[in-house]
Amino acid sequence: MSTTIVSSEVEKLAEIPLLKRLSTEAREQLLRGATKKSVSRGEMIFFQDDKADAFFIVLEGWVKVFRATSSGDEAVVGVFTRGQTFAEGAAFTNSNYPASGEAVTDSVVLCIPVAHLAKSIAADPNIALAMMSSLSMHLHQLVLQIEGLKTHTGAQRVAEFLLNLSTEPAGSCTLVLPYDKALIAGRLGMKPESLSRAFQKLKSYGVEVKQNRAIISNVQVLRTLVEQERTVVMHSSHG
Amino acid sequence: MSTTIVSSEVEKLAEIPLLKRLSTEAREQLLRGATKKSVSRGEMIFFQDDKADAFFIVLEGWVKVFRATSSGDEAVVGVFTRGQTFAEGAAFTNSNYPASGEAVTDSVVLCIPVAHLAKSIAADPNIALAMMSSLSMHLHQLVLQIEGLKTHTGAQRVAEFLLNLSTEPAGSCTLVLPYDKALIAGRLGMKPESLSRAFQKLKSYGVEVKQNRAIISNVQVLRTLVEQERTVVMHSSHG
DNA sequence: AAAAACACTTGCGTTAGATCAACGTCCTTC
DNA sequence: GAAGGACGTTGATCTAACGCAAGTGTTTTT
Numbered sequence: 001m002s003t004t005i006v007s008s009e010v011e012k013l014a015e016i017p018l019l020k021r022l023s024t025e026a027r028e029q030l031l032r033g034a035t036k037k038s039v040s041r042g043e044m045i046f047f048q049d050d051k052a053d054a055f056f057i058v059l060e061g062w063v064k065v066f067r068a069t070s071s072g073d074e075a076v077v078g079v080f081t082r083g084q085t086f087a088e089g090a091a092f093t094n095s096n097y098p099a100s101g102e103a104v105t106d107s108v109v110l111c112i113p114v115a116h117l118a119k120s121i122a123a124d125p126n127i128a129l130a131m132m133s134s135l136s137m138h139l140h141q142l143v144l145q146i147e148g149l150k151t152h153t154g155a156q157r158v159a160e161f162l163l164n165l166s167t168e169p170a171g172s173c174t175l176v177l178p179y180d181k182a183l184i185a186g187r188l189g190m191k192p193e194s195l196s197r198a199f200q201k202l203k204s205y206g207v208e209v210k211q212n213r214a215i216i217s218n219v220q221v222l223r224t225l226v227e228q229e230r231t232v233v234m235h236s237s238h239g
Numbered sequence: 240m241s242t243t244i245v246s247s248e249v250e251k252l253a254e255i256p257l258l259k260r261l262s263t264e265a266r267e268q269l270l271r272g273a274t275k276k277s278v279s280r281g282e283m284i285f286f287q288d289d290k291a292d293a294f295f296i297v298l299e300g301w302v303k304v305f306r307a308t309s310s311g312d313e314a315v316v317g318v319f320t321r322g323q324t325f326a327e328g329a330a331f332t333n334s335n336y337p338a339s340g341e342a343v344t345d346s347v348v349l350c351i352p353v354a355h356l357a358k359s360i361a362a363d364p365n366i367a368l369a370m371m372s373s374l375s376m377h378l379h380q381l382v383l384q385i386e387g388l389k390t391h392t393g394a395q396r397v398a399e400f401l402l403n404l405s406t407e408p409a410g411s412c413t414l415v416l417p418y419d420k421a422l423i424a425g426r427l428g429m430k431p432e433s434l435s436r437a438f439q440k441l442k443s444y445g446v447e448v449k450q451n452r453a454i455i456s457n458v459q460v461l462r463t464l465v466e467q468e469r470t471v472v473m474h475s476s477h478g
Numbered sequence: 479a480a481a482a483a484c485a486c487t488t489g490c491g492t493t494a495g496a497t498c499a500a501c502g503t504c505c506t507t508c
Numbered sequence: 509g510a511a512g513g514a515c516g517t518t519g520a521t522c523t524a525a526c527g528c529a530a531g532t533g534t535t536t537t538t
Contacts, residue, residue, distance in 0.1 A: 067385075067386040069386070069390050069466075070466055071466065071469070073390040074390070075385055075386040077382050077385055088375075089382075091375075092368070092374075092375040093372065093375045093376070098382050098383070099382055121364070121367070122364075125361075125364035125367060128364060128367035128368065128371065129331070129360070129367065131371060132331040132370060132371055132374060133332065135328070135331075135371060135374040135375065136328040136329070136330075136331040136332045136374065137332070138378060139328035139374060139378055139381065140328060140337045142381040142385065143316050144337070145385060146314055146316055146384060146428075147306040147308070147316070149388050149389070150312075150388070150428045151308050151312040151314050153524070153525090155524095180485075181485075181486065182485075182486085189385075191525075191526065192486070192487090193486090193487075193528095194524085194526070195486095196486065196488080197524095197525085199487095227310065392494070392495090393494075394494095419516095420515080420516065421515080429495075429496090430496065430497085431515085432518085433494085433495055433496075434516095435517055435518080436494095436495085436517090436518090439517090450504085469526095
């Protein structure tokens with residue numbers, strides 16, 4: 001379930017954004033205290049309110065980070081995959097995880113204990129800079145998420161999500177939804193039923209969804225929808 | 240408008256969370272490159288999409304950080320006051336501010352250039368640890384904000400806001416709303432009209448709002464409202 | 479291959495919150 | 509102290525999104 005990193009793996013892990021900018025020595029130092037953990041779909045990686053004693057990097061699979069209210073409602077705060085760091089914020093608060101982490105597919109995560117991170121930073125302060133960059137990126141992501149929730153309709157958020165998945169700058173494209181629709185809905189702050197209805201609305205903007213495949217007939221058309229003012233979207237005759 | 244920090248001020252600034260944990264030397268080093276800036280109510284401190292070349296600490300007054308969409312809609316991402324840091328995320332991305340900052344009252348802010356921060360961290364890595372802690376706190380704040388938006392009704396978010404302002408653990412308390420209601424509404428992701436109606440609903444939970452004063456007759460009663468499931472609140476006969 | 483479990487969609491009623499517009503109230507400023 | 513403006517409330521109407529329940533389709537199990 002949990003194994004240490006053998007040195008032959010270290011260079012392969014150098015592609016991970018957080019580790020990329022580090023010197024080989026710093027990378028080795030940081031990974032010396034890390035463990036690789038295999039988790040099955042649905043398995044918890046860390047629990048909200050538990051003492052935050054480690055942060056993580058996804059090596060394989062998908063992980064969701066969410067907050068559950070005492071009443072059972074849950075809010076997805078982020079969904080992470082290959083190469084992405086999560087729960088690094090907790091590593092510096094010296095307190096508890098503000099959210100929970102769960103594998104949504106069978107996954108492999110790198111687990112780096114907070115205590116070891118502190119030692120590693122003392123040994124090489126450049127590690128701190130890499131961590132700050134990673135923290136800042138997540139901060140930015142959350143800012144965008146809040147903006148989306150406040151100023152975009154459901155359909156607009158779905159369109160934005162699809163556009164982020166697409167690599168084409170213009171024209172048509174086909175893409176695979178990376179995880180199931182219930183999670184997409186959660187990630188976008190809506191219910192599965194609402195997501196389903198949002199997909200319906202997007203048909204009039206040239207989006208066809210079949211199973212876990214989405215076909216966008218014109219990326220630019222979809223982009224105009226996202227740019228539109230909320231009011232305009234609401235009063236438009238589309239959908 | 241913009242002055243450097245005289246050394247007699249340095250110790251007074253030691254109360255600021257970010258600077259508190261630093262050694263006197265580190266604090267002096269960091270402040271050597273800082274400038275104090277007076278800004279009037281309504282004045283912009285930094286602009287979304289501008290090159291991020293500094294981060295800030297509020298010395299006096301209130302500052303709002305918000306994102307504006309191309310269509311004019313705006314989403315408030317945070318409201319900061321005395322001792323709080325803002326825009327530190329931008330300091331490590333080497334790119335642009337993801338949001339704008341504006342003084343909502345006449346204010347004084349400490350402006351620390353990114354270039355100087357980098358130099359200071361090189362001189363004393365402990366500064367990096369302090370920054371990370373501050374970044375983590377903001378990360379946590381944003382996570383809470385997202386949870387609130389997704390799982391709480393307007394009235395619940397207002398109740399939460401009031402409870403955060405109150406210092407009393409139980410019983411009744413009177414508190415002063417720190418800034419105007421339009422901004423409170425924005426901060427909580429709603430329109431001023433909705434905030435007004437939310438205050439109405441809170442009357443049945445013992446909250447009386449007159450001008451910029453709020454009286455909570457029983458803190459615990461209000462807390463039960465926040466803890467409640469969204470569904471329960473929606474179907475309750477209250478309000 | 480049938481059954482059971484799961485994932486998603488659709489229909490229908492309801493509602494929290496937005497919009498638009500009118501009105502009241504405080505707070506300046508001359 | 510009248511006039512003006514910013515700020516806040518209230519009312520009427522509308523809609524995006526929700527909850528529930530029933531339906532369809534797809535995948536897994538046996």
